[in-house]
Amino acid sequence: MFEVPLKRGRKFLNTPGPTNVPERVRNAMARATMDLSDPEFLNASESCFDDLKSVFKTEGECIIYIANGHGAWEAAIANCLSPGDTVLVPETGNFSNSWADMTESMQVNCRTVMGDWREPTSPEAIGQALADDKNHEIKAVLLVHTDTATSITCDVPAVREAMNRAKHPALLMVDTIASLGTVDYQMDAWGADVTVGASQKGLMCPPGLGLVAINDKAKAAVKASTMPRRYWDWDTRLMTQHYRRYCGTAPQLAIFGLRESLDMLFEEGLENVFTRHRILAEATHKAVDVWAQAGGIELNARDPKTRSVGVTTILTMDPDFDASQVSVMCRDEMMVALGGGLGKLNGKAFRIGHMGDVNAPMMYGALGAVEATLSYLGIPYTPGGVTAAIEHIAEFKKSAGHSTF
Amino acid sequence: MFEVPLKRGRKFLNTPGPTNVPERVRNAMARATMDLSDPEFLNASESCFDDLKSVFKTEGECIIYIANGHGAWEAAIANCLSPGDTVLVPETGNFSNSWADMTESMQVNCRTVMGDWREPTSPEAIGQALADDKNHEIKAVLLVHTDTATSITCDVPAVREAMNRAKHPALLMVDTIASLGTVDYQMDAWGADVTVGASQKGLMCPPGLGLVAINDKAKAAVKASTMPRRYWDWDTRLMTQHYRRYCGTAPQLAIFGLRESLDMLFEEGLENVFTRHRILAEATHKAVDVWAQAGGIELNARDPKTRSVGVTTILTMDPDFDASQVSVMCRDEMMVALGGGLGKLNGKAFRIGHMGDVNAPMMYGALGAVEATLSYLGIPYTPGGVTAAIEHIAEFKKSAGHSTF
């Protein structure tokens, strides 16, 4: 929009990924590279494969790719499906659509259960689509747990129940890229067969690792797949040699970073991590609700129960206003990076990330910058959003005694 | 106060020193140590001695000690004074008192011009004390530019003028530890003979370097001094060999950090640095003024013109309340470190630092945490302080176009 002048002080990162990398993770990665067979590396690597299971809450297998979340998406497709297969994609927002788009590039057909981007796709509609699939052409349901474009988190157990009710054998594949490590996710208990994740959101690492967790049903599906693959191939990835597990050279420093972030998650306790995210998200919603009283903006997710704990999508109400100004201005003038509107919300929304290594004053800073940006851009807003956030958090802390943020 | 639980996210550092070390400075120091005669080091060192002059605004000489600000204080005493000498110390708060205390340990007598800690010491009273010193027993005036205990910045040119009017030959020694790099300071134009500084405040470096700038009059004073000294001695410190300049092994990594921080100051432009500090200080004052409407707290510095741009001292009004709770609670529960009350303000005040590598959202975060702490501790306050700060900064940015924060 304009030339960006030199700025001082720390940039705030409130995009919904990449998120802030904690000092401990950064330093864990700021080490010398080493022999790929160095026991120091092998021990770290081995333990990451093990401990990721506790994060996914599965007894299945975890696989770590040098890749981003899209790579992990492709891995799920490449291993469980064959060209010509069909999958069902409940529309949750831009990311369900992107996964479907990728799936079609892999020569797999997609059927979509339409959604309106302000509510989760109805489990009933999903169940109906499966019930209608008498011949069981649908091989998998591709479900995005939290779609960061809409900031809606869907109800995975309800979808699983709908699948069960339809007595449909399709695999349930869940994308938790934007939810893992921010909100409870129980792969085994909830009946997911494949779960996809990534390093740069709730796991507080730099981008660069794609994650997949699979159960026995998913492993069996590999045998039936005719998709050409090696890099993504689970059979070789599940071998014992680390050179095989990474299909070549391991992402050594990234693994030391992941090791540190897992330690941090376990030290804090996953339940505390989830509570921290929930309270900070609620505080953000309180702030937006105050600002919204003037009619210029509105939370995208209608039902509070469906709102993501990691990111909040806010609609701008003036149809003639280009909402992309908000994130550009906030980043270039206020030192806080937000997310913009994606897909059909492009130019109509902005997004505040509050996931990963984040605490209360970091959110006050980000919300303060948003309030200043609303003022700066002349968007109608009621002042006092940050005050509402502060009071919500102060109330929680009073009631909870100590907290982790 | 209580056991501190594990916390997540970035700790906010709003003490008035040490301040936040920018990533660039940290990385400049995260390098391999090297031969003390390595040209890479010698060039960095040489240029620091030169460029510090632009920060002090002097044509005199700069000296860099491996020490803290107290060390630089002692250097000023050890070089310009002799046991049995007398100095005049205008009371500005806890730090003028500490400097006087150190001076007496050096066997130099101190006369104090009393102050009330809420206004700068009167230049008239200083002038009178000098006029009363007919025999010119007073060898130096020891003036603290910004006393971080009271957060009052005094008027150096006015003190110089009072000295001139009294036609008194005393040296003017100014402590700019808490002001250098945050607000304009013009050593030569203002007539200071010795200026003392340190690395860990406006200069954005870790603690570990004490700085002194001296003019010819100060250099001449060394010849008359009988104080035993070598480590602090300016004569050897002004030699050309770097081994002499540091009186032994140089603080190599700290110098690379200082080099980077000087680059950052010059890139931003000192005037922009000062404006940034001023606006963030004003925003802090606006926030406190809102909170103060309920009568529970009050700004210590009565006259807005005398308020430090780097730190704000806030009095708690309830005489039965232990104000040290504020900084402890804010740090342990809200993730924001504040300063406590010092000297006679111990238990009666807390302090918010806003100096060095700081920007608007960092201040919203800190102020939000303070507001939450007031709520948490039940101190009467009017909500909306952060809102006032946001509006002040947004107005500035609207009027200024681009800013550096």
Place this chain on the structure above:
Amino acid sequence: MFEVPLKRGRKFLNTPGPTNVPERVRNAMARATMDLSDPEFLNASESCFDDLKSVFKTEGECIIYIANGHGAWEAAIANCLSPGDTVLVPETGNFSNSWADMTESMQVNCRTVMGDWREPTSPEAIGQALADDKNHEIKAVLLVHTDTATSITCDVPAVREAMNRAKHPALLMVDTIASLGTVDYQMDAWGADVTVGASQKGLMCPPGLGLVAINDKAKAAVKASTMPRRYWDWDTRLMTQHYRRYCGTAPQLAIFGLRESLDMLFEEGLENVFTRHRILAEATHKAVDVWAQAGGIELNARDPKTRSVGVTTILTMDPDFDASQVSVMCRDEMMVALGGGLGKLNGKAFRIGHMGDVNAPMMYGALGAVEATLSYLGIPYTPGGVTAAIEHIAEFKKSAGHSTF
């Protein structure tokens, strides 16, 4: 082999990848993550795509994958070939075999031109295999420039000439993972259509980036390919949006590392980089030749002209001796990590890496540890290898005046 005790001092990394990451690259990566659309990142990224062309010496396009070298291999296959196609693979050692193995997993047939692992595959034999392919079933020749298992560098222009002589339309795909940035490679001038590389060898970055350079003929091949793909797909990777170029979230910190390593390569000058590698390699060969006089070991590559400048494979002559002891002992007891024998050289060879950010005393250290290991393990050797290396380098420096190592 045995429990590894605590060790002090710097571990030497003389595996042929990952190589030592220079301090500058490490610090370039030790920065805060940021918005994916932050101009600071986009500028770094854009310039990497451009500047990699100078490293590959091509006017074609460069693609950066979050992946390792195996991922880049798969990208070459997935874009230019279709299931059922056939390729020709000259056997250079373990890595040609691995690439072939991956190719077959992608449902592409491999014909191998056999090699003996101590000489490069004969260009004549390659030409003959192509001439025999009257129907042009072979769609591509997959050539490993430097096979780190054998430490032999093959003559790419000679292979290209053999293809031309056979008037065969196959694509020439060259793996430069272990050679790029260590020895001259001229993609366009030598007639390669696809070149594969990776970050963790001559480019001095941590593992995590796979690189591909392609010309127009390769781009055209994508249109004909029926291979299911998206993550690897060149059509989307060549779009202008960086989100497309990385197929999702960019490997932000790794890109800042690559940016720094490219700056370092250009500052030193590629020709100087190549000379440095050559002299250090020759010094290594001199050392081995001295040790080998006792008959216990031998250089694998018979012809000095074919020896890699980045890694040296050394055979142990006693058929009953398990050569894997050498690298284990050298790493665990001597603090220097070597490579082991791979494929059919497993247990029969060890490898000394000398690529990337390496200089003369680093090699003296590594060679000294190898000499000590030969002594420790009782392998017959003639002492004085390091002396020979020192003399070779001293002679070069005397003749060259200044050098870059």
Place this chain on the structure above:
Amino acid sequence: MFEVPLKRGRKFLNTPGPTNVPERVRNAMARATMDLSDPEFLNASESCFDDLKSVFKTEGECIIYIANGHGAWEAAIANCLSPGDTVLVPETGNFSNSWADMTESMQVNCRTVMGDWREPTSPEAIGQALADDKNHEIKAVLLVHTDTATSITCDVPAVREAMNRAKHPALLMVDTIASLGTVDYQMDAWGADVTVGASQKGLMCPPGLGLVAINDKAKAAVKASTMPRRYWDWDTRLMTQHYRRYCGTAPQLAIFGLRESLDMLFEEGLENVFTRHRILAEATHKAVDVWAQAGGIELNARDPKTRSVGVTTILTMDPDFDASQVSVMCRDEMMVALGGGLGKLNGKAFRIGHMGDVNAPMMYGALGAVEATLSYLGIPYTPGGVTAAIEHIAEFKKSAGHSTF
């Protein structure tokens, strides 16, 4: 000597301080600054004061100055002596002379027991000087344990015994700046009253911390001292408040570095640390002995029992040759920094450091560069020095089983 071209690979640091800072120490310091009263800092600081006692092997008190070793020297003088006092300084080389020079600047008289720089000062001569001091004018003996200029380590217990035999009440002050953490030093058992140290040698930290350990007799001496002082003053330094212990702002990041280095020393085990230094020193001596056969150079320390384990001084025999060329050339052309000749050895010697975080291949690298420099400069030498070093270390490892280097 000439313009230094760009160099690649890691610079070797073989000066006798500063020494290599291990990755762990560097990362311990690459952390955010924090509130001076943050429990995380206070705990680290407290434990450093405690654990330093185990390094000095004393039950006395330890004091940590923001200063270098010269600062710690001055602290010893300023606390235990008064202007007009007299001390005895056994001449060990340049550093005994420098300490004496500083002492005289502090208005204390020095009597020197002359030494020839190639043998330790004779304990008998020291005893005689004390016996001659019938009136006990000598208040302290200032003894340098290892003088890095001569690389001679003196026999502290023998000096103590000479003092005892003379029944002289002088304090024994020992400078262990260059020996602490490299060789056994037992402050209490050996009867030292004051010990001086620094961070940047055996303690593997960057320069910036001066250390002093004192016993009750030294504490008592403070009461009698009339030296003006505050920064160095032990009475205030021994208070409980950390703000007092550091006389102002603490060197926060340096303390975290020291904490890590102490952990590393204790993990390795002090006895192992000493053995490691001894073997590497012996290997260096072996190398020099081989080179010296050609008559161009010679070890300075005649008696092997007196040779420092941390640094080796080597004389050049040609009186017309300027030995400073060796260290300049080795640093600028061979990437290895050595020490030059100091004091009367200026231009006549060079020094190889082997202290701190150092291991065998690091020494092979340094020695290889020295051998290449001898060749480059045309200094007569017998090749094979590195070979001798390798063999010495290999023999040790064979006999010792596992070692820590």
